[in-house]
Amino acid sequence: MIRKYVMAAVVAAVAAAGGMSVAEAAEKLKVSGVYTVPVEQQWVSRIHKALTAAEERGDIDYDYSESVANADYERVMREYAEGGSDLVVGEAFAVEQAARRVAKDYPETAFLMGSSFPAQDPNFAVFDNFIHEPSYLTGMIAGGMTKSNVIGIVGGYPIPEVNRLMHAFMAGAKEINPDVKFMVSFIGSWFDPPKAKESAFAMIERGADVMYAERFGVSDAAKEKGVLAIGNVIDTQAQYPDTVVASALWHMEPTIDKAIAAVKDGSFKAEDYGLYSYMKHGGGSLAPLGTFESKVPADLKAKVEAKQKAILDGSFTVKVDDSEPKSTL
Template sequence: MHKFLIRSFVSSLVLLFTLTVAAVAKDVKAAFVYIGPTGDHGWTYQHDVGRKAVEAAGFETTYVEGVPESADAERVLRQLANSGHDIIFTTSFGYMNPTNKVAKEFPNVKFEHATGYKREHPNVATYAARFYEGRTILGTIAGTMTKSNVIGYVASFPIPEVIRGINSFTLAAQKVNPNIKTKIVWAFTWYDPGKEAEAAKALIDQGADVIAQHTDSTAIVQMAEKAGVYAFGQASDMDKFAPKAVLTSVENNWGPYYVDRVKAVANGTWDQKDTWHGIGDGMVVISGLDSQMPSDLQAKVKKLQADLASGKVHSFTGPIYDQKGNLMVAEGKTADDGMLAGMMTYVKGVEGDIPK
C-alpha cells in the first residue's frame, strides 16, 4: 500500500514537472528583427525559415521586416521587449549598437545579434556562420569555370565579414587558376534589387563571366542569366530564379540554432556566448551542383566540402599575401579567428581599394 502511494506520489510529481516545463516552453515568446523583406529569397528569407522552425517546435514568434540599421532599430527593439518577448534575434550587422543599448534597458530579456561581436551586457549573445567556407567552394568553381579569367563580386558594405568572403573566394580561385583577377563592385546596400542588378551589369561589362554576391536579392543571378554568364546564389538556393546561370548556392541554415537557443530560454539554460559555426556544424550548406559543371569538378568540390567540414582544409592557409605583397599568413599556418574577425585587407589578386 505504501509502495503504491509512493509510486503515485512520484508519478504525480513527474506529471506536474512535465506540465510545468511544457507551460514554460509554451509561454516563451521569440522575436526576430529583419533588415529586408521575408520575400527577398536570400538572407532575410532564410532567417525566416529558421523562425518558422521555432514555431514548429511549439513556440510563439513575432517578426518585423524591413527595419533600417538606425534609430528605427532601437524603437522596434524597445517595442518588442515591452510586449512580452523573452528572446529577440537581431539579424543584421548594423543592429549591433542598438541591440546592446536596448539590452541594457531590459536585463530580463535575452538578445542575440547575428554577425556582430559586441556583448556588452550579460543578456547579449552573438552568432554567425562561417560563410567564408562556402565561398571557398564558390571560388574553386569560379576559377575552374571562368573563360575570361575575370571573376566578379557584388559586395554590400566594407566590413570584415564581407572582406573575408571576397578573400576566401579569391584565394580558392587562385589555387585552381593562378591567372584570375577578382573585380569588386560595392552596392552599399544589403537589399536593393535595382542597385544589385546595376552592380552585376558593371562587372559583366568589365569582362567578368562568373559572379558571386554578398547582397540579398535574386537580381544578380537573374542579370547573369540574361547576360549568359555564371553566378552563385546567396544565403538560400536561388537556382529556380536563374537555372542556366546558377552553378550552386551557399545556404544559411539557422533553424537548429534558433530552436536550441529558444529552448534554452524555456528551460533556464540560456547563456551568453559567441557562436561561429560552419559547414561541419551544418550552419553553412552547399546547394546541389549544376550539371553544367564537369564531373571531375563536382567530385573535387564534394571532397573539398568534406575536408572543410572535418577541418582537414582551412580556407585561409598560408602563404597568403596582401595586395602590396606583404605576408599575411605564413606558409603552413592558418589564420586564427582573431585575424578573420578583424580582416580589413584584400589578398593579392583582388583589384581596387576597400572603401573608407
C-alpha cells in the same frame, strides 16, 4: 540573471493538477524578430526560416517586424521587450549602440543579434554567417568554370561578414585557376536589386563571365547577359536554372535551436553563436549542382568533393579574412 523560462517542478505540478502532459502545460517561448530589411532578403530570410520552423514545431510563438528603419530599431526592440518577449533576434550591424543599450535596460530578456562585435554580459549574445567554408567551395567551381579568367563580385557593404565570404570565394577560385582576376564592388545597400544589377552589368561588359551574387540583382544581370552566377546564403537555382551554378548556403537552424534551448532551461548567456554556422555543425553547406550536375567537369567536381571532405574532417581550414577585398584586374 536572465529569467528561467519555466521551472520543471512548476510545469510538472501544473500538468498533474490539470491532467495535462508536461508539453501541454509548458507555455511556449515568446520570440520576436526585428529586421531592417524585408524577410525575403537572403540573409534575414535564413533567420526567419529557422524561427518559422521552430514555431511550426510548437516550440515558440513568433512575431516579427521587417523593414525597420535604423532610427526606429531601438523603439521596436523596446516594445518587444516590454511586451514580454523571452528572446529577441535581429541584426545589429548598423545599430550596435542602440541594440546594446536596450539589452542593458532589459537584463531579464535574452537578445541574439547578428553583430561583428563581441557578446555583452549578461544577455546580449551574437551570431554571424560564417559560411566561408562553402564559399571557398563555390569559388573552386567558379575558378574552374570561367573561360575569360575574369570573375565579378558585387557585395552590399565591406563589413566582416561579407568580406570573409568574398575572400574565401576568391581563394577557392585561385586554387583551381591561378590566372583568374577579380572585379570587386559594393553597392552601399543590403537590399537594392536594381543597383546590384547595374554594377554586375558593368563588370560583365568588362569581361566577367562568372558573377558572385552576394546581393540580389546580380543573378538577373548574369541571366540577361548569358553568363554564369554563384549564389550566396540561399539556393536560387530554381529561379535561374541556366545561370546559377552553385551556392554557399547558410542554415540558421543550429543557431536558433541552441538559443531557444538555452532560454528554456535558463542557461542563456552572453556568448558567440558564430561557430554554429560552420559546416561541421550543419550551419553551412554547398547547394546541389542540380541543373549543372552534368555541366561541371567531373575532375572539378572531384576536387570540390575532396576539399569538402577535408574541411569536414579538419584537415583543411578555410582562412577567415575580414579585411576589405580589392579588385585584382
